[in-house]
Amino acid sequence: MRNRRTLIIHLLALAAFSAALYLPMMGRGFILDDFGHLFVAGQESVRFGLTRAAGGPYYTPVAYVSFKTDWILWGARPFPWAVTNLLLHIANTVLLYFLALRLWGSSMAAWWSAFGFALLFPANVVAVLWIATRAHLIAALFYLAAMIAALRFTRTENCKIGAAVAVIACAAASMFAKESAVTVLAAIAIVIVYERVRQGRKVISLPHLGLMGGLLAALGVYLGLRANSGAIPINFSGGPISYSLSPATLGKNLLVYGWRTYGLLTFVAIAVAVSLRLRGLRPRRGAVNKNYVLLSGLLFVVALAPFALLPKQPGIYSYLPGIPAALLLGAVAGSLCKGVFGRRRAAASLAPIVLVVGVFVALTVKDSLKWIQLAEVNTAVLSQIAVQQPKVKPSTFVLLSYREADAASRFPEGFGNWCFPWALRVLYADRTVDGKIIRQGESYSIGDKLAEVHFSYVRGESPTVIKTSRDLPQS
Secondary structure, eight states, rough: HHHHHHHHHHHHHHHHHHHHHHGGGGGGGOOOOOOHHHHHHHHOOHOOOOHSSSHHHOOOOOHHHHHHHHHHHTOHHHHHHHHHHHHHHHHHHHHHHHHHHOOOOOHHHHHHHHHHHHHHHTTTHHHHGGGGGHHHHHHHHHHHHHHHHHHHHHOOOOOOOHHHHHHHHHHHHHHHHHHGGGGGHHHHHHHHHHHHHHHTTOOOOOHHHHHHHHHHHHHHHHHHHHHHOOOOOOOSSSSSSSOOOOOHHHHHHHHHHHIIIIHHHHHHHHHHHHHHHHTTOOOOOOOOOHHHHHHHHHHHHHHHGGGOOOSSSGGGGTTTTTHHHHHHHHHHHHHHTTTTTTTTGGGGGGHHHHHHHHHHHHHHHHHHHHHHHHHHHHHHHHHHHHHHHHHTTTEEEEEEESOOBBTTTTTGGGGGOOOOOOHHHHHTOOOEEEEEETTTTTTOOOOOOSSSEEEEEEESSOOEEOOOOOOEEOO
């Protein structure tokens, strides 16, 4: 009964923490790639989304189903879309709790794994506030479920077929949600080997070979469908999405992602140890078990592998690698606190933990302000365009020019280099509309469009858009 009560308290606390942290900051508008996913979800067929790269250069049909569902339910209202991201993030935190509970056999270790993951930034900020990153959230959801199912498969003597189907189904869903999740096969193998070694049993058995065969078949199906989807191919030749075979890139990424995961969570582990000392308790020696470190390290390498050679380091790429780091935090904190749970504690002893959590929360809010501002500025710009030009003719080109970038409002950062046309197509519900944001005086081409509409962005106390021409038919 006590264990059940502890489980319920932990899960409710995890959900409440993330909800209280992010709900006040959500739903201010859409940014960057969001508009592409909005348009495809609203205008394209289900078949298109399941068979083609939709809303971006990647083949992510499971994520598309999620976007399509949101469009049917909410249209282009940003808050419900953000709530879906938040719910997925909370679900990942809960699944991580159960994975740690099964791996470490301790509710305290499970709590610190899940809570540590809930504290990570900038990964969680991007995951919740940037709708387009939902594919990463869904991939992580099924990634975690696949590892939990793999543990069940390894520990179950009977019903192996049902457990194997669960592993394969979760792994396939993860891959079809985000292509970087193909590493789930390696993660499953690592978890199985760890568990077999822990049990003192032979690592390779006939059921495990059958399971891996099923997983490889699922991978083959995914790769075959992706090859015909129009998704961007893996390349090393340069461009906006290209791998760099550079030791410098690899070294920089290991440092950046190592800091965003293990580095940040080290402060949480130190806070736990200091808190125990303030209670007059001596943390147990040997809390950092080498097997825990090895398991976490291998899972981290596997999760990071798809991003390790990419020149850019966006925050969302540390979301999945944050899981193994959080698992290690849980193992260490659980070992430090072993036998301590339930004892009376002085309020002052919690000060180190409260301080670290407070700093993490403050930095999360600070990091969120950028995304809030981008969304609010985009919303203001599109709203003013809609008011001054409620409708456009088919095949219209919309030009938005500006004298100089507005650093205070982060314009035109919220639209990026290529997302403004998608925003216009969402605004006018017309796939034939196109447009561009340029600095005044720059040249541009409207291609085969039949009409033009010009707007100018004016810097001021608030973002202002002024229509500078009526529809201009092209000869």
